[in-house]
Amino acid sequence: DVQLVQSAAEVKKPGESLKISCKGSGYTFTNHWIGWVRQMPGKGLEWMGIIYAGDSDTRYSPSFQGQITLSADKSISTAYLQWTTLKTSDTAMYYCARSSLNCGGDCYFDYWGQGTLVTVSS
Amino acid sequence: SFVMTQSPSVSVAPGKTARITCGGDNIGSKAVHWYQKKPGQAPVLVIYYDSDRPSGIPERFSGSNSGDTATLTISRVEAGDEADYYCQVWGSTSDHPLFGGGTKLTVL
Numbered sequence: 145d146v147q148l149v150q151s152a153a154e155v156k157k158p159g160e161s162l163k164i165s166c167k168g169s170g171y172t173f174t175n176h177w178i179g180w181v182r183q184m185p186g187k188g189l190e191w192m193g194i195i196y197a198g199d200s201d202t203r204y205s206p207s208f209q210g211q212i213t214l215s216a217d218k219s220i221s222t223a224y225l226q227w228t229t230l231k232t233s234d235t236a237m238y239y240c241a242r243s244s245l246n247c248g249g250d251c252y253f254d255y256w257g258q259g260t261l262v263t264v265s266s
Numbered sequence: 267s268f269v270m271t272q273s274p275s276v277s278v279a280p281g282k283t284a285r286i287t288c289g290g291d292n293i294g295s296k297a298v299h300w301y302q303k304k305p306g307q308a309p310v311l312v313i314y315y316d317s318d319r320p321s322g323i324p325e326r327f328s329g330s331n332s333g334d335t336a337t338l339t340i341s342r343v344e345a346g347d348e349a350d351y352y353c354q355v356w357g358s359t360s361d362h363p364l365f366g367g368g369t370k371l372t373v374l
Contacts, residue, residue: 179363181309188368189303189352203362206267239308249356251363252299254320256308 146170148178148240148257155263156230163226164260166240173221174198177243179253180214180225184236194243195223230264237261268296268357270366277372278343286369288336288353296355298336300329303350303368312351313338340371348373 151165166178179194193204195214202214213226223240238260241253271289278284288298300313311320313329316336326341340347353366 183303188350189301189309189365191363191365194362205362241309244314249361250297250315251356252297252311252314252354253301253309253363254311254314256310259308 146242146255148242148255150238150240150257150260153261153263155265158230158232158264158266160230160264161226161228162230162262163224164238164262166223166225166257168197168221168223168242171242174218175245177247177251178214178216178223179241179243180212180223181239181241182236183239184233192225192238197221197223230262232264232266234262235264268355268364270353270355270364272351272353272366272369274367275370275372277374278340279374280345281342284340284343284347284371286338286340286351286371288338288366289334290336290355291334293334293336293355294332296331298329298331299354300338301352301354302347303352304348309352343371343373345373347371 147169149167174197177194177196180192182190191205192208193214195202197216216223240257242255243251301309302312303309312327316331317329328339330337350368352368357364
């Protein structure tokens with residue numbers, strides 16, 4: 145069965161760094177994009193960026209460009225979302241999602257991780 | 267960047283039909299996908315490529331896309347359908363996915 149398992153919830157202070165993970169299993173990790181989605185409390189879903197696990201081709205949403213770094217380690221089928229300097233406004237639920245196979249310009253996301261809650265508070 | 271507009275909320279009585287729209291300039295030329303998001307749960311894909319349904323999604327869920335409007339239709343609405351629904355396309359110039367603002371479906 146296809147699964148995306150995300151790392152556990154985190155509580156951090158402003159200014160700290162953080163890297164959360166998303167481990168894929170049950171499929172060929174390198175054949176799909178992994179996308180990251182933010183949901184702030186009481187708000188809608190926002191795409192942050194996507195990374196192609198096969199070659200680490202990365203695309204960032206303009207709102208998140210320069211604020212986050214996406215990476216992937218295909219040897220362990222794991223994608224990462226990283227911040228170097230957290231802000232209180234980064235408090236949110238973060239989801240990873242797997243793209244459809246061989247998509248280009250029309251991808252949908254068919255499997256989702258369970259979410260990682262990040263709380264940033266002094 | 268391509269902008270998609272969804273009504274903030276739709277209300278429908280159980281057993282009736284809910285129509286949730288996603289507007290955008292010539293959105294009919296794009297592939298539209300729909301997700302259901304319930305509180306405390308991960309999003310679930312309910313419609314892809316305008317009108318295809320993933321396995322496990324009830325036939326009550328259907329989709330269409332033409333002109334400037336894509337529509338998610340839920341027939342014979344049940345209490346369990348109450349959720350936020352998001353449309354998604356791939357931005358042609360932005361080269362990454364885009365969501366609409368989401369529609370909250372309330373079952374009366």
